[in-house]
Amino acid sequence: MLDTSSIELSIVMPCLNEAETLAVCIDKAMGYLKRSGVVGEVVIADNGSTDGSQLIAEERGARVVAVEAKGYGSALMGGITAAYGTYVIMGDADDSYDFDNLEPFVERLRAGDELVMGNRFRGGIEPGAMPPLHKYLGNPVLSTIGRMLFRSEIRDFHCGLRGFNRESILSLGLVTTGMEFASEVVVKSTLGALRVSEVPTTLKKDGRSRPPHLRSWHDGWRHLRFLLIFSPRWLFLIPGTAAFVLGFVGVMLLGFGPVVVGRVGFTYSSQLYLAALTVVGYQSVLFAILTKIYAQREGFRIPRSRNFDRLQKRISLESGAIVGLLLFVVGLGVAVAQLVGWASNDFGPLEAGATLRAAIPAALLMMLGAQTIMAGMFLGVLSVGVKRS
Incomplete structure (x- = not known):
């Protein structure tokens, strides 16, 4: 044998x-x-x-x-x-x-x-x-x-x-x-x-x-x-970053008025869709970051980078809550200002164009703020120490 x-x-x-x-x-x-x-x-x-x-x-x-x-x-x-x-x-x-x-x-x-x-x-x-x-x-x-x-x-x-x-x-x-x-x-x-x-x-x-x-x-x-x-960078981070930047810049530009490129004009509907693109892109970026943090803490073999390690040291439940709250408050401030303006007009008819140009960025900031706060809370859950067998 x-x-x-x-x-x-x-x-x-x-x-x-x-x-x-x-x-x-x-x-x-x-x-x-x-x-x-x-x-x-x-x-x-x-x-x-x-x-x-x-x-x-x-x-x-x-x-x-x-x-x-x-x-x-x-x-x-x-x-x-x-x-x-x-x-x-x-x-x-x-x-x-x-x-x-x-x-x-x-x-x-x-x-x-x-x-x-x-x-x-x-x-x-x-x-x-x-x-x-x-x-x-x-x-x-x-x-x-x-x-x-x-x-x-x-x-x-x-x-x-x-x-x-x-x-x-x-x-x-x-x-x-x-x-x-x-x-x-x-x-x-x-x-x-x-x-x-x-x-x-x-x-x-x-x-x-x-x-x-x-x-x-x-x-x-x-x-x-x-x-x-198994590659969140290419599936979520890079496409998400591109979507977020394109959407956010577009929303803010259209907040100042319609934009015309050649024979094509962009206005309220474009601003609304760009806001949706921004939210999807931001969620994709957050998912990529949280996925990688989770994978590293669980001991998965994934590539590390100095930039990501520096970022990981700076983000926490507290920092996420602060940044998210600031975004939310800015958006809420714009919404409150619009409400006050509407009240001063005895809640009468509003000019749709000007109202939407300000309301869409305000709503976007509130959504991004809420997403950031919840991502920070989830990061806090990940950081809780547990006893492992």
Whole structure:
């Protein structure tokens, strides 16, 4: 019996009814271990197969780990957690990945890299192995977005063949259960300052006769949603700041009278919509700031910046309440002045244009003030010390 403490490499394959191709994948992985002399094991993370995949795996000398929680990410995390190796190489059991040639991954892992991604575009994609939608749109676009948002060097975010230091990856606190697990590994490794590299690998045509589990648009959206939500700067802060500045400046300019640009005139209705844009933008900025403060205090691995750290030191429940109250009082003062003016006119008819030009900015300031006060109160809730187990 193999001493588990001597295992250097665990080759983990997620499995859900892969009887057609599982045996050949295991044979290739076992063949690599035998030829290379690497002390290792093959782990099949079975996600509830009903086609006899478990028996096939055991007959081929693999270790089967039953994973009850459904999903690609759940299956892989179950296999990674149960693996004995210092290093793990994961790959799909559909005979599309090159388990015969894992040496480039092992070399980089032994050199100290903590995540080694395969790059199918550098290694070669067999005709028919990747749908045109994935090859020319899905993978390139999502990988480009990932590189832009997280300053990653990886050019194939979704390659299913990748190797990593087991302890390093487990320390990241991976939580996704579906196909977005592939993006989560790269994103959190990058944010966690792990040593990440990329090696060429090949992609063959899926060896199964049935359709793959992957759903192009559904799973693509899940990847994109994960990338955006995990980057509040690009999803909330930058768009929110742009909306707030554009809306606030526009509202204040129109407070002095109509603005004409060429043949287009802007007046009360434009001012009202710009006020709404200001509120939405301001709420987006507050959400981005509070989200990042919460994430940092909870120990999430997100990028830090000196500017944000300085801002965080200056904002508190008290400062938020003071700033919010000042905004609210200014807006309320304008409203009261209008009310007094209306009363002096014996509550008679008012000139609509002048009234709206002042009322809209006043209402805007009151809303921004109330939002600021509530954001400060929420920040106060976040700052309450609690005892953690």
